[in-house]
Amino acid sequence: MPEPVEAPRLLPPATRFILQCGKDARDAAGRGFGLALPEAACRAESAGGRAALWLGPDERLLLAPAGLEDVLAGELEAALGGLPHSLVDVSHRQAALAVAGPAARELLSHGCPLDLDDAVFPVGMCTRTVLGRAEVVLWRSRPEEYHLETGRSFASYVLGWLREAEQGG
Amino acid sequence: MLLIPCPYCGERPEIEFSYSGQAHLVRPPRPAELSDEAWSEYLYVRDNPRGRHAERWRHLRGCGRFFNAIRDTTTDRIAVTYRMGEPPP
Numbered sequence: 001m002p003e004p005v006e007a008p009r010l011l012p013p014a015t016r017f018i019l020q021c022g023k024d025a026r027d028a029a030g031r032g033f034g035l036a037l038p039e040a041a042c043r044a045e046s047a048g049g050r051a052a053l054w055l056g057p058d059e060r061l062l063l064a065p066a067g068l069e070d071v072l073a074g075e076l077e078a079a080l081g082g083l084p085h086s087l088v089d090v091s092h093r094q095a096a097l098a099v100a101g102p103a104a105r106e107l108l109s110h111g112c113p114l115d116l117d118d119a120v121f122p123v124g125m126c127t128r129t130v131l132g133r134a135e136v137v138l139w140r141s142r143p144e145e146y147h148l149e150t151g152r153s154f155a156s157y158v159l160g161w162l163r164e165a166e167q168g169g
Numbered sequence: 170m171l172l173i174p175c176p177y178c179g180e181r182p183e184i185e186f187s188y189s190g191q192a193h194l195v196r197p198p199r200p201a202e203l204s205d206e207a208w209s210e211y212l213y214v215r216d217n218p219r220g221r222h223a224e225r226w227r228h229l230r231g232c233g234r235f236f237n238a239i240r241d242t243t244t245d246r247i248a249v250t251y252r253m254g255e256p257p258p
Binding site: 041042055056057059113114127128129130135 | 170177178179181182184185230231232233234
């Protein structure tokens with residue numbers, strides 16, 4: 001089993017929102033967020049430290065650096081105006097992990113049932129799925145880097161699972 | 170492992186899904202006017218076919234959406250999946 005160049009690691013805290021709404025509200029929120037929210041299934045957009053991930057037909061996960069909860073909520077609510085939507089701060093619900101390196105895909109394949117081949121899971125693809133026994137959001141943020149979001153209480157399990165898988169377990 | 174085609178996400182592994190029983194059940198608009206037999210029939214009695222079965226599934230660990238599928242109960246082969254609200258093909 002080849003070793004990844006970097007060990008799987010926890011990422012620092014972040015600001016996270018779940019936005020559920022229709023197309024009109026999504027377009028408006030994208031203007032407030034400074035980043036067009038993805039319309040294509042299982043795709044993520046990112047720029048300037050912010051990212052928007054497609055989780056479902058009407059559900060997007062918005063990521064930004066830590067501490068921007070109030071600022072971002074204000075910007076998004078102002079942009080959304082009276083359009084029907086649900087905007088929930090989930091910053092502290094989730095924890096993020098990074099799996100990077102040439103063997104990252106092989107490592108994730110130990111416990112993720114998805115086909116992670118380039119043709120099926122290209123850079124910029126994201127989805128909610130399963131890793132080991134835990135539910136995760138898996139986002140291929142770079143060719144050899146995967147960003148994982150999981151429930152905060154699952155983070156130590158997922159990290160431990162990844163480290164064990166690294167040993168070939 | 171079965172691959173189930175989610176109408177939103179495409180073919181995905183079975184363990185991302187949850188099963189939600191028979192599809193296209195219509196709740197009687199005024200249950201109070203039904204006989205006990207008719208109401209219990211709606212609540213509890215389900216088809217149990219050998220062959221094609223229309224059923225609800227949810228892409229629980231994916232996009233979270235419910236959808237319908239036509240599955241053959243003898244082979245587990247899923248002929249088609251379609252979105253909620255669409256008529257069975």
